[in-house]
Amino acid sequence: MSLARFTVNDTSLRLISALLLLAIWQAASLSDSALLPGPATVLRAAIDDATEGYLLSDLGYTLARVAASFVLAMAAGSAIGMLMGRSRPVDGLFDLWLVLGLNVPALVIIILCYLWIGLNETAAIAAVALNKVAQTAVILREGARSVDPQLLQVADVLRLPWARRMRRAYLPQLYPYFMAATRTGLSLIWKIVLVVELIGRSNGVGFRLGLYFQFFDIANILAYSASFIAIVLAIEGLVIRPLERRLTRWRT
Amino acid sequence: MSALDIAINRKVYRTGGGENVALADLAFTVPQGQFLCIVGPSGCGKTTLLSIVAGLDRDYEGTVAPARPERIGFVFQTPRLMPWLTARDNVRLALDPPPREEGRAEALLREMNLGGQLDSYPGHLSGGQQRRVALARAFVNEPELLLLDEPFTSLDAPTAQRLRDSLVTLWQRERPTVLFVTHDLREALSLGDRILFLTAGPGRMVLDMPVDLPRPRSPDGSAVEAARKRLLDLYPDLLRGLDTKKDAEDAA
Secondary structure (H helix, E strand, O other), X not given: OOHHHOOOOHHHHHHHHHHHHHHHHHHHHHHOOOOOOOHHHHHHHHHHHHHOOOHHHHHHHHHHHHHHHHHHHHHHHHHHHHHHHHOHHHHHHHHHHHHHHHHOOHHHHHHHHHHHHOOOHHHHXXXXXXXXXXXXXXXXXXXXXXXXXXXXXXXHHOOOOHHHHXXXXXXXXXXXXXXXXXXXXXXXXXXXXXXXXXXXXXXXXXXXXXHHHHHOOHHHHHHHHHHHHHHHHHHHHHHHHHHHHHHOHHHO | OOOEEEEEEEEEEEEOOEXXXXXXXXXXXXXXXXXXXXXXXOOXXXXXXXHHHHOOOOOOXXXXXXXXXXXXXXXXXXXXXXXXXXXXXXXXXXXXXXXXXXXXXXXXXHHOOOHHHOOOOHHHOOHHHHHHHHHHHHHOOOOOEEEEEOOOOOOOHHHHHHHHHHHHHHHHHHOOEEEEEEOOHHHHHHHOOEEEEEOOOOEOEEEEEEOOOOOOOOOOOHHHHHHHHHHHHHXXXXXXXXXXXXXXXXXX
């Protein structure tokens, strides 16, 4: 009997997968609950942090930093990528820069930003955005290269004004690339935000994790991590997926 | 718009080291409202000619007046619909400003028996339906000049004929000047007021001939067949270089 004959739908499969993970966690915690507190302990820690601690405000700070650097990186990266994908000279001129941008370690950019700009919010957000710009540019450059000139020619024949030409003929061709950049961007950015907070901020999830690390407080470390992962999953499910469905409705 | 005056001395494509002369010494005038067919083998520069008339290509020696006609309709060899727009929105795209209420776009689509597919995406339409949408898009802004580049190839004969009938009906009602490019002599005889014959490499005019057969005509009708025979008897070399094998396949 093949697996394909099971007709389990997507949602229940996801649920089973999550429960399985919890069960493994619970089982593993039984051997040494100091090193790995079980799900119940972590949940209690999270509730305490949320009601009496700083969990909610820390999540707020971190989310705000993620949002700001995400918007900056997407805007700058998309513009650079589209320009490079469209023009060979621009591409040739800046290709090396992109390779450099992709390969400079995040930590180096963070440290340099703090040293050059100062230990402040601007430096933190700039550091995160800079880490993502090159990746966005590379993805959107690929998109701009694959744009179908025949459809743009239709826009020319119809004498579409610039804004409509972009919205109706050019940008829709890039939607899959925007979505790819968004996905990889979110997961990259929130990880880097935590490092930025650990090194040079006095609030946010990263800062608090650093604190709990010094106290060897594993339950709270897990509580903070799980809370933030839950939020990222919610953004994926409530914002990104519906958006993607809307943008690719015509394919179904 | 008054008459269309075309005088192209030379159109050259630069390839690698060499030059490829696409069009040479091509001069003719098309009176307002005339249905002009242009017949020639592949590689005779028919598509290039349309691009120049449409104002998409300005890299040529000569003059075309008016240089950039205000309202033109263009039907390409493939439908070139925006896959992310519904049939209705594809047609509305040509209207400025884009209408919010039902109007000419919907009326044209209904006239072409697409009333049930107004909100379908091109991916859900058959090849014939897509071409009808493309034809509606070309007519929707009441063009003074309509350019068609072998628009009905790769369709089965009955579908192609229905589309030709729609085209002639719309043309008779709205009287745009039409430049219709084809490699099919029967099609040209069944549609045009006048036929220009071009040779290949470089494209030059070899014959400028009025067609005064009574309408309606059919490409398989006896009048068209007789005219075709007469023409080939007079000018046996006229169709040399035309892709007759492809014609045979189209007919089959």
